[in-house]
Amino acid sequence: MQARQKHHLTRWASVLLVTLGLVACDKPTEPAKSTASPAAAVDTFTVLATSDLKDAQPLEKMVEDATGVKLRFKFGGTMESTEAVQTGQANTDAAWFANAKYLLSDPQGQGRVKLQEKIMLSPVVVGVSESQAKVLGWDQPEVARKVTWNVIAKAAQSGQLKYALSNPATSNQGFMSLMGVVASAAQKSEALTASDVDRAAIAGFIKGYKLVGDNSSYLSEKFIEQQNTRVNAFINYESWLLSLNQSGKLKEKLTLIYPHEGVATADYPLMLLNDAKREQYLKVVAYLKGDAAQTWLAKTTLRRPVNSEVAKAQASLFPQDSMLVELPFSTDRALADGLINAYLNEFRTPIASTFVLDVSGSMNQGGRRQQLVEALQYIAGDDASLTGRIARLTSREKVWMLPFSEQVYSPVFFQLPGVGKGAATGKGLATQADSEGKQKVLGQVRDFADSLNMTGGTALYDAVLTALVNMHEERQKNPGYQYSVVAFTDGEVNKGRDMAQFKAAYANLPEDVRAIPVFMVLFGEANEAALKELVATTGGRVFDARKASLYSVFKDIRAYQ
Amino acid sequence: MNKAGKAIVTVGLLAIFGAAAYFSVYQTGRQPASGAPSTGVLGGLAGKLTGAVPVEELSGLIALDVEPYFQDPRVQKALAANGFKLNVQRIGSRDMAARVIPGQTPDFFYSSGVVAANQIGDAAKKANIATTVYSPIYTPMVIASWAPIAQILATNGMATEASPGVWHVDLAKLTQLMLDKKRWKDLKGATAYDVNKSVLVSTTDVRKSNSAAMYLALTTYAFNGGEVVTDRDTAQKSAKAVAGLFKRQGYQENYVNGNFDDYVSIGIGKTPMAFIYENQIVSYAMAKKGLSPGMVLVYPQPTLFNKVVFVAASARAKKLGELLSTNTELQQLAVDFGFRIGDSAYFVQAAKATNLAVEERLTQVIDPPSFDMMAEMIDVITREMAQ
Numbered sequence: 001m002q003a004r005q006k007h008h009l010t011r012w013a014s015v016l017l018v019t020l021g022l023v024a025c026d027k028p029t030e031p032a033k034s035t036a037s038p039a040a041a042v043d044t045f046t047v048l049a050t051s052d053l054k055d056a057q058p059l060e061k062m063v064e065d066a067t068g069v070k071l072r073f074k075f076g077g078t079m080e081s082t083e084a085v086q087t088g089q090a091n092t093d094a095a096w097f098a099n100a101k102y103l104l105s106d107p108q109g110q111g112r113v114k115l116q117e118k119i120m121l122s123p124v125v126v127g128v129s130e131s132q133a134k135v136l137g138w139d140q141p142e143v144a145r146k147v148t149w150n151v152i153a154k155a156a157q158s159g160q161l162k163y164a165l166s167n168p169a170t171s172n173q174g175f176m177s178l179m180g181v182v183a184s185a186a187q188k189s190e191a192l193t194a195s196d197v198d199r200a201a202i203a204g205f206i207k208g209y210k211l212v213g214d215n216s217s218y219l220s221e222k223f224i225e226q227q228n229t230r231v232n233a234f235i236n237y238e239s240w241l242l243s244l245n246q247s248g249k250l251k252e253k254l255t256l257i258y259p260h261e262g263v264a265t266a267d268y269p270l271m272l273l274n275d276a277k278r279e280q281y282l283k284v285v286a287y288l289k290g291d292a293a294q295t296w297l298a299k300t301t302l303r304r305p306v307n308s309e310v311a312k313a314q315a316s317l318f319p320q321d322s323m324l325v326e327l328p329f330s331t332d333r334a335l336a337d338g339l340i341n342a343y344l345n346e347f348r349t350p351i352a353s354t355f356v357l358d359v360s361g362s363m364n365q366g367g368r369r370q371q372l373v374e375a376l377q378y379i380a381g382d383d384a385s386l387t388g389r390i391a392r393l394t395s396r397e398k399v400w401m402l403p404f405s406e407q408v409y410s411p412v413f414f415q416l417p418g419v420g421k422g423a424a425t426g427k428g429l430a431t432q433a434d435s436e437g438k439q440k441v442l443g444q445v446r447d448f449a450d451s452l453n454m455t456g457g458t459a460l461y462d463a464v465l466t467a468l469v470n471m472h473e474e475r476q477k478n479p480g481y482q483y484s485v486v487a488f489t490d491g492e493v494n495k496g497r498d499m500a501q502f503k504a505a506y507a508n509l510p511e512d513v514r515a516i517p518v519f520m521v522l523f524g525e526a527n528e529a530a531l532k533e534l535v536a537t538t539g540g541r542v543f544d545a546r547k548a549s550l551y552s553v554f555k556d557i558r559a560y561q
Numbered sequence: 562m563n564k565a566g567k568a569i570v571t572v573g574l575l576a577i578f579g580a581a582a583y584f585s586v587y588q589t590g591r592q593p594a595s596g597a598p599s600t601g602v603l604g605g606l607a608g609k610l611t612g613a614v615p616v617e618e619l620s621g622l623i624a625l626d627v628e629p630y631f632q633d634p635r636v637q638k639a640l641a642a643n644g645f646k647l648n649v650q651r652i653g654s655r656d657m658a659a660r661v662i663p664g665q666t667p668d669f670f671y672s673s674g675v676v677a678a679n680q681i682g683d684a685a686k687k688a689n690i691a692t693t694v695y696s697p698i699y700t701p702m703v704i705a706s707w708a709p710i711a712q713i714l715a716t717n718g719m720a721t722e723a724s725p726g727v728w729h730v731d732l733a734k735l736t737q738l739m740l741d742k743k744r745w746k747d748l749k750g751a752t753a754y755d756v757n758k759s760v761l762v763s764t765t766d767v768r769k770s771n772s773a774a775m776y777l778a779l780t781t782y783a784f785n786g787g788e789v790v791t792d793r794d795t796a797q798k799s800a801k802a803v804a805g806l807f808k809r810q811g812y813q814e815n816y817v818n819g820n821f822d823d824y825v826s827i828g829i830g831k832t833p834m835a836f837i838y839e840n841q842i843v844s845y846a847m848a849k850k851g852l853s854p855g856m857v858l859v860y861p862q863p864t865l866f867n868k869v870v871f872v873a874a875s876a877r878a879k880k881l882g883e884l885l886s887t888n889t890e891l892q893q894l895a896v897d898f899g900f901r902i903g904d905s906a907y908f909v910q911a912a913k914a915t916n917l918a919v920e921e922r923l924t925q926v927i928d929p930p931s932f933d934m935m936a937e938m939i940d941v942i943t944r945e946m947a948q
Contacts, residue, residue: 101812104815105812110815115816116816116819117822118822118826121826121827187757188757188759189757189758189759190758190759190761190809190810190811191805191808191809191811261756261757261758263830265827265831267823267826267827306822306826308825308826308852308853309849311826312853323754323828323829323830324828324830324831325756325758325830325831326827326830326831328758328810328811328812329811329812330811330812331811331812
């Protein structure tokens with residue numbers, strides 16, 4: 001499954017942002033392998049593709065062999081990619097996203113797109129461990145066929161469904177799942193508005209949200225580890241879940257539930273951005289929609305063909321279920337905006353995390369301190385762009401700032417106030433301005449960042465261990481939070497425990513410390529291999545901030561918390 | 562992006578009506594410097610092949626609808642055999658009138674609708690350029706649907722199967738049903754499509770697309786008690802009344818084939834009824850791309866024709882217009898792209914070769930309102946949709 005590298009599907013929506021915002025938007029979520037320079041040669045055709053399309057990379061050679069056009073993918077996170085297209089910064093001839101409806105329902109985004117063709121299809125569905133499907137009665141097709149998002153939300157609320165899902169604030173699957181619950185609870189699918197939102201239904205659905213992430217590769221890895229212990233369901237694209245079922249890595253297979261009257265299908269439009277490459281675009285599209293490519297895509301990536309002849313020929317690859325009734329895509333911005341805000345600040349399990357901050361002397365070089373201070377100030381700031389809102393500290397959130405150099409200092413604790421009682425009931429979405437209390441705490445975080453002093457060596461492993469112990473203790477006291485450690489370093493560990501000692505100490509911690517992931521930020525001269533080894537032990541992920549701004553990396557991490 | 566913003570406004574005001582009209586084409590048309598696409602020197606090869614005929618070189622601006630036709634080597638050869646070599650450039654129909662410039666006007670325009678052709682005619686009159694209008698090919702507006710859906714409409718007394726596989730739907734009754742916000746599961750005998758969705762016909766974005774503007778013309782006609790809208794007050798009132806039929810669809814595709822793509826690839830679950838040009842599905846069926854079982858055409862009673870209008874702006878182009886309208890080979894080749902021609906028997910024969918049933922003779926057909934009325938109504942819808 002890892003080999004397929006298929007991940008983090010369309011983060012839906014940066015079109016909501018009106019402006020470019022403060023941040024560079026060229027930061028890929030992963031070390032993006034750019035195989036083409038932006039100013040490509042005349043005979044190449046460059047495509048900015050969302051990283052969930054990495055499994056389609058063999059198409060580069062297939063297209064070149066068949067058409068002579070040198071197709072070259074450049075992968076990036078969906079949110080950044082959408083933003084890049086919208087602002088005209090994509091620097092590629094075309095863009096290929098799982099879902100471009102938000103981009104295309106915005107006049108500016110639409111103006112960038114000269115031509116578009118849908119290449120393949122994959123609906124967002126719910127994969128449930130077979131044994132749990134049986135418990136719920138969903139192993140019977142006639143029952144499964146009638147399972148609505150409302151039924152799914154109720155199963156989540158009662159604790160019967162514990163699912164993995166990519167972040168609703170940043171991903172297409174996550175957002176469309178919330179919309180499915182809204183539509184289903186409101187008993188209507190068209191013309192949904194903010195006033196239709198049944199808060200209790202959303203809150204119930206979120207109760208089952210146990211595995212958070214922003215990338216399907218990451219989520220799958222965790223899902224395989226935690227299947228039937230912490231999670232028993234996975235909400236994702238059909239293609240991804242079918243692939244997991246085929247991988248042989250699951251403890252048991254997933255029964256696919258296609259929500260009744262609430263399927264959201266990704267249609268993968270290939271969009272021409274550079275009119276001068278129209279001829280190449282048409283050749284590429286003709287090939288991609290032709291029999292050979294469509295058959296390959298269906299068989300290898302398990303996405304449904306748009307070419308109906310191939311669809312007929314390959315029908316056996318896909319569940320032959322009943323008619324899939326599509327959830328209309330609401331273009332109501334107040335609904336989308338409000339839902340995301342409410343998700344972050346009210347509905348989601350609140351975040352509790354320790355930021356392990358390297359304040360060693362080397363941070364004084366090359367503006368590193370400045371980058372760290374600014375990144376912290378941004379997350380405690382007021383960047384109203386969509387990516388900014390996700391990065392921002394949310395209501396109810398708990399943060400411990402844990403600076404370290406050659407020793408680990410005392411943690412400094414901040415807690416953002418909640419939005420008041422009774423928020424998670426009733427109907428509708430109201431936009432809330434920050435309360436005075438929230439503004440005050442945000443100010444304190446910014447002041448804290450400003451006061452950081454950099455001196456001494458690097459005792460990273462000691463600091464991470466301290467943070468994990470702290471989080472674990474907090475988790476036992478207050479289980480109703482989503483715990484994680486974010487650790488940031490710019491150099492080699494030269495003080496305190498070494499890796500072996502860290503591992504030994506970690507092994508002595510109670511078993512359930514494993515539920516706390518460590519998100520490691522690679523910066524400056526930090527040792528990439530060592531950090532990877534660390535997260536392999538603790539669970540979590542390494543984020544590379546050597547080529548991107550630290551703030552954009554922090555933004556990415558927020559989607560995993 | 563200023564240009565996009567400006568374009569949207571222009572689209573709203575000018576009304577895409579009569580244009581083959583999708584946004585990207587429009588954009589392209591506005592930016593000749595960015596390398597507006599051209600189908601290039603067509604007929605060059607064919608011209609050489611038949612050196613016997615003296616060659617007339619003509620320049621023309623053509624709509625998207627007829628671009629594949631002119632790209633077809635058989636068409637190029639037939640034109641060459643008749644002494645024509647064409648330099649054509651594809652632009653949006655609604656941009657054509659602006660290209661009527663004394664001394665720089667192309668020989669002909671081939672626009673995708675009557676209203677765009679009228680605009681060109683007006684512009685030409687002002688510029689003192691004589692024009693002659695031909696309408697060599699046309700296609701009716703239809704609802705691409707599914708047998709179970711047509712059956713449900715029939716059970717509810719608004720549709721009939723006129724001949725095997727060809728359905729008629731009473732436009733007034735269907736419009737009323739949709740305005741009443743009826744859901745499929747509320748209808749009699751709806752077990753085959755027992756879903757909570759509202760009964761709605763899918764269209765592309767009315768702010769940008771000609772086919773959706775045609776749908777607006779039909780639904781306002783129905784709302785207006787079977788009268789074509791001819792005055793501003795009625796236009797305002799009717800458009801306001803039917804705005805929900807667009808708005809309630811949610812996200813709409815804004816390129817010309819988007820709606821049809823969803824119909825054929827995603828199917829009945831997303832698109833039980835799609836408002837399209839008949840030639841879209843006929844050419845699709847002819848290309849043997851595989852019609853799915855259950856696909857049927859439902860003809861609104863009444864419906865509209867979309868005429869593809871050839872405007873000749875030079876004496877030489879008049880000859881071409883006549884040729885396109887009367888030359889059997891050139892006419893019959895247009896049928897390969899799903900269009901109807903004067904020889905309806907030939908069209909019917911060709912369509913029969915596919916497994917798609919089409920209506921042989923359409924009798925109930927109305928004209929769209931005037932350009933001004935359409936612009937007025939699209940403006941109302943645009944405002945309603947922004948709310």
